[in-house]
Amino acid sequence: MIRVLQRSLAVLECFSDEKPRMSLQEISQAISLPKTTTFRILATLVGAGYLIQLENQSYGLSHKLMTLASIAQKSLGIRDIAHPHLEMLASKTGETAEISMLDGDYRVCLDAVESKSSLKSIVTPGARLPLLHGATGKVFLSRMKDSEIERVIKSQGKPTEVDKARLKKALVKIKKQGYAVTQNERVRGATAIAAPVFSHDGNAYCITVTGPSGRFEDREEKLRTMVTEAAAQLSSLLGMRLGGTG
Amino acid sequence: MIRVLQRSLAVLECFSDEKPRMSLQEISQAISLPKTTTFRILATLVGAGYLIQLENQSYGLSHKLMTLASIAQKSLGIRDIAHPHLEMLASKTGETAEISMLDGDYRVCLDAVESKSSLKSIVTPGARLPLLHGATGKVFLSRMKDSEIERVIKSQGKPTEVDKARLKKALVKIKKQGYAVTQNERVRGATAIAAPVFSHDGNAYCITVTGPSGRFEDREEKLRTMVTEAAAQLSSLLGMRLGGTG
DNA sequence: GGAACACGTTCCGTCTAGTGGACTTGATGC
DNA sequence: GCATCAAGTCCACTAGACGGAACGTGTTCC
Numbered sequence: 001m002i003r004v005l006q007r008s009l010a011v012l013e014c015f016s017d018e019k020p021r022m023s024l025q026e027i028s029q030a031i032s033l034p035k036t037t038t039f040r041i042l043a044t045l046v047g048a049g050y051l052i053q054l055e056n057q058s059y060g061l062s063h064k065l066m067t068l069a070s071i072a073q074k075s076l077g078i079r080d081i082a083h084p085h086l087e088m089l090a091s092k093t094g095e096t097a098e099i100s101m102l103d104g105d106y107r108v109c110l111d112a113v114e115s116k117s118s119l120k121s122i123v124t125p126g127a128r129l130p131l132l133h134g135a136t137g138k139v140f141l142s143r144m145k146d147s148e149i150e151r152v153i154k155s156q157g158k159p160t161e162v163d164k165a166r167l168k169k170a171l172v173k174i175k176k177q178g179y180a181v182t183q184n185e186r187v188r189g190a191t192a193i194a195a196p197v198f199s200h201d202g203n204a205y206c207i208t209v210t211g212p213s214g215r216f217e218d219r220e221e222k223l224r225t226m227v228t229e230a231a232a233q234l235s236s237l238l239g240m241r242l243g244g245t246g
Numbered sequence: 247m248i249r250v251l252q253r254s255l256a257v258l259e260c261f262s263d264e265k266p267r268m269s270l271q272e273i274s275q276a277i278s279l280p281k282t283t284t285f286r287i288l289a290t291l292v293g294a295g296y297l298i299q300l301e302n303q304s305y306g307l308s309h310k311l312m313t314l315a316s317i318a319q320k321s322l323g324i325r326d327i328a329h330p331h332l333e334m335l336a337s338k339t340g341e342t343a344e345i346s347m348l349d350g351d352y353r354v355c356l357d358a359v360e361s362k363s364s365l366k367s368i369v370t371p372g373a374r375l376p377l378l379h380g381a382t383g384k385v386f387l388s389r390m391k392d393s394e395i396e397r398v399i400k401s402q403g404k405p406t407e408v409d410k411a412r413l414k415k416a417l418v419k420i421k422k423q424g425y426a427v428t429q430n431e432r433v434r435g436a437t438a439i440a441a442p443v444f445s446h447d448g449n450a451y452c453i454t455v456t457g458p459s460g461r462f463e464d465r466e467e468k469l470r471t472m473v474t475e476a477a478a479q480l481s482s483l484l485g486m487r488l489g490g491t492g
Numbered sequence: 493g494g495a496a497c498a499c500g501t502t503c504c505g506t507c508t509a510g511t512g513g514a515c516t517t518g519a520t521g522c
Numbered sequence: 523g524c525a526t527c528a529a530g531t532c533c534a535c536t537a538g539a540c541g542g543a544a545c546g547t548g549t550t551c552c
């Protein structure tokens with residue numbers, strides 16, 4: 001493995017949304033390398049156009065990365081892009097994480113990373129499930145037109161009018177807050193937290209974390225944040241348009 | 247300057263929309279380096295997660311680049327992103343290239359790269375111009391609502407009803423074909439070719455190439471393609487959404 | 493106004509680590 | 523089963539990356 005390359009990539013990676021521009025010193029500290037070495041790497045990256053040097057001598061990522069990313073995006077499927085995020089989410093939460101999409105009036109699981117705990121939720125990629133139960137389904141429902149919701153209720157549910165009103169109220173809330181939490185809905189003893197993901201081409205996906213309710217109670221808010229953040233990140237990546245003059 | 251780094255970046259750059267996945271051999275040929283050296287670079291890039299290796303042993307750009315690009319996008323303004331494209335367009339066409347955006351009922355030039363010819367169009371970044379004359383203005387108009395167009399005509403023009411009908415017909419055509427070409431409109435003896443650029447956040451821009459009509463006649467189609475392609479590329483880059491759960 | 497400091501940038505002798513030709517492995521085809 | 527081709531490994535060689543020290547410039551603080 002090439003050391004300079006790893007170091008150089010570390011340089012690129014030390015930029016973040018919070019710190020999009022950094023000075024030589026900051027960077028050399030961030031990657032724990034002498035100034036000289038860092039400087040040489042920076043000079044090369046600037047020369048190649050991957051970094052730009054700003055007036056105040058600090059450095060920032062440049063447009064060339066966007067060009068590459070646009071190529072990457074085209075050649076990758078949703079699973080390729082989502083998988084590392086699911087990995088991260090599963091490891092951070094310790095629970096099972098999955099991504100699903102709408103398929104007609106059902107949702108289908110595209111990919112999942114299972115919890116490492118022996119007590120865990122098992123989800124099967126490829127599984128096609130109804131929308132009326134579970135957090136994932138509710139997230140999708142919350143984005144559908146009223147007429148579509150009616151149709152789903154009609155075909156999948158057996159609700160009284162009271163249930164219907166309650167469901168619709170819940171959906172409005174879910175849409176507004178940007179996530180759904182359910183307990184004992186699809187699987188007894190399980191809790192699920194789901195958040196929507198949007199891509200440039202209008203497709204919507206849903207990221208969900210599921211596990212035994214007992215492990216959710218005292219950290220629901222933290223888990224919720226992790227799920228919505230992962231969803232936001234994915235949305236950000238998928239939001240890249242693929243070209244065309246519009 | 248670090249040689250390995252430059253070589254490694256060359257590896258990344260040899261991927262393209264046309265060829266998003268490449269084999270070791272193809273890459274080593276593309277960058278004219280021995281297989282061994284190329285292999286080591288590839289292994290490092292795969293290890294760092296910037297490339298992925300597919301089933302058929304070929305390589306492709308990976309999602310990590312998208313993460314970086316998303317950071318780059320946030321820290322860059324439209325000018326930073328557009329400038330290299332204007333440079334390229336100006337050098338490929340030999341004419342002056344500019345990017346502008348709407349500002350109320352006017353258009354304002356954000357950035358320009360001038361032709362190297364001694365006979366050239368001069369455009370001034372920052373200049374605020376009416377929409378009714380010139381290809382750029384027409385591109386913007388073509389995307390506006392009818393009521394807005396009426397307002398612009400009322401405030402900027404002195405047209406008979408005939409002119410108005412002709413203009414609107416032209417705008418429909420421009421919107422449909424995705425570019426505008428004008429001659430002798432704003433500047434006598436000058437031709438302009440303009441194409442729209444769209445970004446994720448709903449902002450619209452316009453890329454324009456202008457120069458003496460005599461240099462446009464026999465290569466208008468070629469120039470048109472260059473302008474629309476540059477616009478499409480920019481749209482692609484700007485289409486990257488900046489996050490948020492939607 | 494000058495001294496001390498901070499930070500980017502350049503220089504250069506040292507020796508690490510990147511290089512690439514030769515080799516192995518493994519798959520495909522006749 | 524042998525030939526062919528490409529991916530991947532090995533290793534001696536030396537190019538070139540490394541980083542401590544020096545330099546230059548701009549800023550702060552007595």
